[in-house]
Amino acid sequence: MIHSETFGGRDLTCAYNTSGKNRMDSITRRSFLEKAGVSSISLGTIAERHESKCASAQETRAKHAAPPALTRYAIARCVTEWAYSSGKAYADPFNEVELDVVFTDPQGREQRVPAFWAGEQVWRVRYAPAAPGRYTYRTVSSDPTNPDLHGQNGALEVSAYAGDNPLRQHGPVRVASDHLHFEHEDGEPFFWLGDTWWMGLCSRLRWPEDFQTLVADRVRKGFTVIQIIAGLYPDMPAFDPRGANEAGFPWETDYARINPRYFDAADLRIQYLVEHGLAPCIVACWGYFLPWMGVAKLKQHWRNLIARWGAYPVIWCLAGEGTMPYYLSKTKAEDAALQKRGWTELGRYVRSVDPFHHPITIHPGDSARTQVEDPSVLDFDMLQTGHSDRKSIPRTVNQVLGSLESTPRMPVLVGEVCYEGIMEASRQEVQRFMFWTSILNGARGHTYGANGIWQVNTADHPYGPSPHGHSWGDTPWDTAAKLPGSEQIGLGKALLMRYPWWRFEAHPEWVDPHWSKEHCDLPYAAGIPGEVRFVFVPQMTFETPKVKGLESGVVYEAFLFDPASGKRHDVGQVTPDPTGAWQPSLLPTFADWVIVLEKTA
Numbered sequence: 001m002i003h004s005e006t007f008g009g010r011d012l013t014c015a016y017n018t019s020g021k022n023r024m025d026s027i028t029r030r031s032f033l034e035k036a037g038v039s040s041i042s043l044g045t046i047a048e049r050h051e052s053k054c055a056s057a058q059e060t061r062a063k064h065a066a067p068p069a070l071t072r073y074a075i076a077r078c079v080t081e082w083a084y085s086s087g088k089a090y091a092d093p094f095n096e097v098e099l100d101v102v103f104t105d106p107q108g109r110e111q112r113v114p115a116f117w118a119g120e121q122v123w124r125v126r127y128a129p130a131a132p133g134r135y136t137y138r139t140v141s142s143d144p145t146n147p148d149l150h151g152q153n154g155a156l157e158v159s160a161y162a163g164d165n166p167l168r169q170h171g172p173v174r175v176a177s178d179h180l181h182f183e184h185e186d187g188e189p190f191f192w193l194g195d196t197w198w199m200g201l202c203s204r205l206r207w208p209e210d211f212q213t214l215v216a217d218r219v220r221k222g223f224t225v226i227q228i229i230a231g232l233y234p235d236m237p238a239f240d241p242r243g244a245n246e247a248g249f250p251w252e253t254d255y256a257r258i259n260p261r262y263f264d265a266a267d268l269r270i271q272y273l274v275e276h277g278l279a280p281c282i283v284a285c286w287g288y289f290l291p292w293m294g295v296a297k298l299k300q301h302w303r304n305l306i307a308r309w310g311a312y313p314v315i316w317c318l319a320g321e322g323t324m325p326y327y328l329s330k331t332k333a334e335d336a337a338l339q340k341r342g343w344t345e346l347g348r349y350v351r352s353v354d355p356f357h358h359p360i361t362i363h364p365g366d367s368a369r370t371q372v373e374d375p376s377v378l379d380f381d382m383l384q385t386g387h388s389d390r391k392s393i394p395r396t397v398n399q400v401l402g403s404l405e406s407t408p409r410m411p412v413l414v415g416e417v418c419y420e421g422i423m424e425a426s427r428q429e430v431q432r433f434m435f436w437t438s439i440l441n442g443a444r445g446h447t448y449g450a451n452g453i454w455q456v457n458t459a460d461h462p463y464g465p466s467p468h469g470h471s472w473g474d475t476p477w478d479t480a481a482k483l484p485g486s487e488q489i490g491l492g493k494a495l496l497m498r499y500p501w502w503r504f505e506a507h508p509e510w511v512d513p514h515w516s517k518e519h520c521d522l523p524y525a526a527g528i529p530g531e532v533r534f535v536f537v538p539q540m541t542f543e544t545p546k547v548k549g550l551e552s553g554v555v556y557e558a559f560l561f562d563p564a565s566g567k568r569h570d571v572g573q574v575t576p577d578p579t580g581a582w583q584p585s586l587l588p589t590f591a592d593w594v595i596v597l598e599k600t601a
Contacts, residue, residue, distance in 0.1 A: 069153050069154045069155060070154035070155070071154065071155045071156075071157060072154060072155070072156050072157070073156070073157050073158075073159070074127070074129055074156055074157070074158050074159075075158065075159050075160070075161050076129055076130065076131050076132050076158050076159070076160055076161045076168075077128055077129070077130065077161050077167075077168040077169075077171055077172075077185075077313075078128060078161060078168060079126050079127070079128045079271075079311045079312060080126070080127055080128070080129075080156070081124060081125065081126045081127075081311075082124065082125060083118065083122050083123065083124045083125075084099065084115070084122070084123050084124075084125070084139065084148060084149055084152065085121055085122050085148065086121040086122075086123075086146060086148045086149055087121075087148050088121075088143075088146050088148065089121055090121065092257070093117055093120075093121055094117045094257040094258060094300075095256075095257060095300075096143075097117075097123075097141060097142055097143050097146075097149070098114070098141070098142040098303075099114075099115040099123045099125075099139060099140070099141050099142070099149050100112050100113060100114055100115065100139070100140045100141075101113050101115060101125045101127070101137050101138070101139050101140075102137060102138050102139075102140055103127060103129075103135055103136070103137045103156070104135060104136045104137070105129070105130070105131070105133065105135055106131075106133035106134055106135065111127075111355040111356075112140075112355055113125060113126075113127055113307070113310070113311070113355050114303055114306055114307040114310075114353060114355075115307055116260075116263075116303075116304050116307035116308050117258070117260060117304070118260050118264075119260040119261070123149065125307075126307070126308070126310075126311040126312075127156075127311050128311040128312070128356070129156065129158040130171070130185065131158070132158050132159055132160045133158055134155060134156070134157055134158070135155065135156040135157075135158060136153065136154070136155050136156070137153060137154055137155070137156060138151065138152065138153040139151060139152040139153070165274075165275070165277050166184070166188075166277055167184075167274060167277055167279060167313040168313075170184030170185065170186045170188040170190075171184045171185025171186050171313070172184070172185055172279075172312075172313035172314070172356065172358065173190050173192075173279055173313060173315060173358075173359060174357070174358075174359060175359055175379050175380060175410065175411055176189070176411075176502070179408075179409040179410055179411065180409070180411055180442070180444055180502075181411055181444035181502040182359070182380075182411060182444060182445065183502075189500075189501070189502045190224070191224060191444075191445065191493055191496070191497060191501065192224060192225050192413055192444065192445025192446065192447070193222060193223050193224050193225065193445065193446060193447075193448070193489065193490065193493045194223065194224070194225035194226065194227050194281065194413075194415070194445065194446070194447030194448065195218050195223050195225070195226055195227070195447070195448055195449070195450075195453070195486070196227050196416065196419070196447060196448065196449035196450070196453065196454045197214070197226050197227065197228045197453060197454065198227070198228065198229050198233065198234065198283070198320070198454040198455065199229065199233055199242075199243065199454065199455055199456045200214075200226070200228045200229075200269065200456070201228060201229070201230070201231055201245055201265075201266045201269055202231075202233075202242065202243055202244060202245055202456060203244060203245045203246050204242065204456040204458060204461065205456045205477065207246065207265070207268060207269060208268075208272075210477070210478075211269055211272065212272065213478070214453070214477070214478075214481055215272060215273065215276050215278065216276075217481050217486075218278065218486075219276050219277065219278065221486055221487055221490035222490035222491075222493050222494055223278065223448075223486075223490065224277070224278065224279060225278065225279045225280075225281050225315065225445075225447070226273055226278050226279070226280055226281065227281045227283060227317070227363075227415065227447060228269075228270075228273075228280055228281070228282060228283065229282075229283040229284075229285065229286070229320060230250065230266070230282055230283065230284050230285065230301075230305055231243065231245070231249065231250035231251075231262060231266070231285075232250065232251075232284070232285030232286060232289045232301075233285075233286060234286040234320055234321065234466075235455065235463075235466035235467070235472075236466070236467065237467060238289070238292060239253055242463065242464075245262055245265050245266060246265045247259065247261035247262045247264065247265045248261070248262055249262060250262045250263065250266075250301075251301075255292075255293050255297050258300070258301070258304055263304070263308055267308065270282075270308075270309055270312060270314075271312070274312050274313060279313050279314065279315055280309070280312065280314045280315070281314070281315040281316075281317055282305060282309060282314050282315070282316060282317065283317040283318075283319065283320050283363060284298070284301060284302055284305060284316075284317070284318060284319055285298070285301065285319055285320070286319060286320045286321060286324075287319040287320060287321045287322040287323060287324050287339050287343070287371075288321075288324060288325055288326040288329070288335065288339070289319075290319070290338065290339045290342045290343065291325075291326075291329075291335050291338055291339065292326075295342045295345055295346065298342070298346055299346065299349050302346060302349060302350055302353070303353055306350070306353050306354050310354055310355070310356050310358065311356065313358075314358055315358055315359050315361075316350055316354070316358050316359065316360045316361070317360075317361050317362060317363050317382070318343050318346055318347055318350065318360065318361070318362040318371075318372075319339075319343055319346075319362055319363065319371075320363040321363060321364065321365050321384070322339060322340070322343045322362045322363065322364060322365075322368075322371035322372070323336045323339045323340050323343070323364075323365065323370070323371050324336070324339075324365050325339070326467070327466065327467040327468045328467055328468070339371075340371065340372060340373055341373060343362055343371060343372050344372040344373040344374055344377055347360060347362070347372055347374075347377030347378065348377055351377065359379040359380055360377065360378055360379050361378050361379065361380050361381065361382045361415075362378065362382070363382055363384065363415055363416065364382065364383065364384050364415075365384055366383065366384060366385075366399065367381055367382075367383055367399060367402075367403055368380075368381045368382045368383070369381055369403070369406060375408060375410075376408055378410065379410060379411075380410045380411040380412070380413070381403045381406075381410050381411070381412045381413075382413060382414075382415035382447075383396075383399050383400065383403060383412065383413070383414045383415060383416075383417075384414075384415060384416040384417065385399050385414055385416075385417045385434075386417060386418065387417070387418050387419060387422050387423070387426065388418070388425075389418060389423075389425040389426050389430055390430060390433075392417060392418055392434075393430075393433060393434070393437070393520045393521070394517065394520045396414060396417055396434055396437065396438065397437055397438075397441060397515070397517075397520050398517065399414075400412055400414065400437075400438050400441050400442065400443050401441055401442070404441075404442045411444045411445070412442065412443050412444065413438070413443050413444060413445035413446055413447065414434065414438050414443060414446055414447060415447045416447065416449060417434050417449075418430050418431070418434060418449075419449040419450060419451040419454065420448070420449065420450045420451060420480070420483045420485040420486070421450065421451040421452065421473065421475055421480060421483055422451040422472060422473060423472075423473070424473075426451075427485070428483065428484040428485040428488055428564070429564075429591075429592065430485075431448060431485030431486075431488060431489055432485070432488055432489065432492070432563045432564070432592060433538055433592070434446070435448075435489040435492050436492060436524065436536040436538075436563065436592075436594065437515075437520075437524050437536065437538075439492075439496065439501075439504075439526075440504070440506060440524045440525065440526040440534060440536055441506050441524065441526070442504075442505070442506050442526075444502065446489065448485065448486055448489055450475075450480040450481065450483050450485070450486060451472060451473050451475055451480060452473065452474075452475035452476055452477050452479060452480030453477045453480045453481060455472065456477050457473075457474055457475060457476050457477055457480070458476055458477065459476045459478075462474035462476075484564075488563060488564055488566075491563065491565075491566035492563055492594075494566070495561055495566075495594070495596075499528075499532050500528065500531075503528050504526045504527055504528060504534070505526060505527070505528070506524075506525070506526045507525050507526055507527065507529075507533075507549075508524065508525055509525075509548065509549065510525035510527070510533060510535070510547060510548055510549055511523045511524075511525040511535050511545050511546065511547055511548065512545060512546045512548055512581075513545060514545075521538050521539055522538070523535055523536060523537045523538065523545045524536045524538075525547075527597075529551065530551050530554050530599060531599050532596070532597065532598055532599065533547065533556070533595075533596070533597040534594060534595070534596055535547060535594065535595040535596075536563075536592070536593075536594050537587065537592060537593045537594070537595065538592050539590075539591075539592060540587050540589065540590040540591055540592075540593070544583055544584050544585065544586060544587055545583070545595075546581050546582070546583040547574075547581065547582045547583070547584075547595065547597065548579075548580065548581045549580055549581075550574065550576040550580040550581070550582060550597075551580070552580065554599055554601075555573065555574075555599065555600050555601040556573070556574040556597040556598060556599055556600065557570075557571070557572060557573050557574065557597070557598055557600050558571040558572070558573075558574050558582075558584065558595060558596065558597045558598075559571055559596050559598075560584070560587065560588065560593055560594070560595060560596075561593065561594040561595075561596055562588075562591075562593065563592055563593070563594055564591065564592075569588060571584060571585075573600075574597060
């Protein structure tokens with residue numbers, strides 16, 4: 001039995017250009033048909049198109065034929081959704097039955113999309129067609145004797161997207177062919193500027209007011225990714241009330257089955273991120289849930305996440321701190337080994353089940369590569385490099401470079417470092433340092449974190465202690481959202497976006513003095529030879545650094561960029577000495593600066 005629905009609410013959300021304004025609204029079936037240019041179609045049951053049968057012989061045969069296939073309507077790179085209801089009652093539908101829908105695109109390529117159990121005897125499928133055209137689909141159930149779930153078929157007429165959401169204009173994020181940076185599906189480079197909302201699906205970050213306020217702030221500052229956990233959180237035991245959302249917990253307390261209502265509530269938040277151009281980096285759980293739940297249950301967890309959210313432009317993170325045992329475990333060595341094996345198996349599973357092939361990583365204690373037995377199950381390396389204020393700088397620099405030198409080659413980014421304000425340290429100047437040194441050394445993205453947001457402190461109810469007995473701090477999330485580091489790394493990203501940043505290469509030899517393993521506080525340089533140079537000066541000294549190796553025949557102009565305010569100070573044309581070196585005059589203040597040289601001729 002198929003549930004027929006209108007395109008509205010959660011079934012299809014897309015951006016439209018209406019009356020000269022860009023709007024991201026749920027759309028009715030009527031407005032969809034008007035905007036997609038579809039005519040001569042009933043506005044009753046969704047997308048049913050029947051040919052008239054005139055001859056009585058044809059009518060007689062039709063009575064005994066299979067029901068006509070449905071034709072549904074969708075927009076490219078937007079999620080469309082419908083339900084299948086089983087007339088056959090299963091005692092434990094989540095564990096007894098799996099349902100897939102196989103879509104065939106206009107070129108004949110197939111995608112096998114898992115459906116998710118929606119409660120009772122209902123399964124739902126979500127799909128985002130990649131391009132306009134006519135698609136067909138058919139259902140495949142693990143119970144082939146159930147005609148409500150198995151052998152249903154239909155067609156999907158897909159129109160082009162006409163809005164301005166970059167995740168729909170250009171498509172979801174993937175790894176580029178150079179295996180060093182990210183890009184959209186259409187090849188448009190994607191700059192990963194992430195924020196850390198580990199517990200952002202819990203009810204302590206109220207929906208809609210708190211969540212939408214934080215989204216608006218992060219969009220304004222230029223963030224593009226939100227790292228968020230699918231309900232199985234760190235720094236708490238299982239089923240701690242601090243982790244619940246409006247519908248409870250993601251699983252029943254014996255892990256017998258998921259709680260569909262939890263994920264219905266979480267849907268609103270994931271969809272809202274996407275509607276506002278933020279790619280969710282979905283972390284399935286914290287790593288120590290693997291010994292508690294086992295690989296088989298976590299495969300079910302992952303299948304549900306892929307079915308629920310895989311049609312959206314998401315990024316997958318297998319787990320957080322993948323091999324870290326539970327804080328109070330008495331068998332930490334055994335747990336760590338078990339987790340490493342398990343996450344390797346789960347990485348292969350996610351790749352085999354996800355029909356959209358979203359990028360996969362795992363959040364580590366150091367490098368994602370060390371959290372699995374086979375790093376080829378990953379698409380990019382996410383690093384965690386410490387929370388010790390400036391003492392974490394050498395480790396951050398060395399880990400970025402070490403990963404870039406490792407095989408297999410993959411994009412590298414720092415996914416956790418020095419949450420702003422943690423332990424009353426790691427303030428904005430440290431945030432700038434971590435961002436600029438990572439990017440200029442070859443990282444193709446960066447994730448920021450503010451202490452107070454990740455655990456969702458509120459003024460009335462601070463998060464409190466972790467299982468080890470200590471609290472990371474009580475700064476409320478809405479105060480932490482205003483910490484200056486988030487604005488300042490957004491300014492850095494905005495500057496880089498003016499240039500082909502994905503082509504930048506590290507060139508420490510371009511500046512003297514320059515950093516070394518013994519002196520990480522000296523300048524860093526990167527850019528594109530003959531086109532553009534960036535020099536990050538971490539701290540002012542009485543003598544400005546010298547830019548070296550300037551190409552003969554290339555004319556540069558220079559300006560100074562204040563990474564704290566975003567203000568630009570024009571220097572003018574660069575006149576190198578006979579050796580190809582140039583030294584700017586004194587920098588305006590004793591602070592960090594970015595020196596930019598642009599080719600003009």
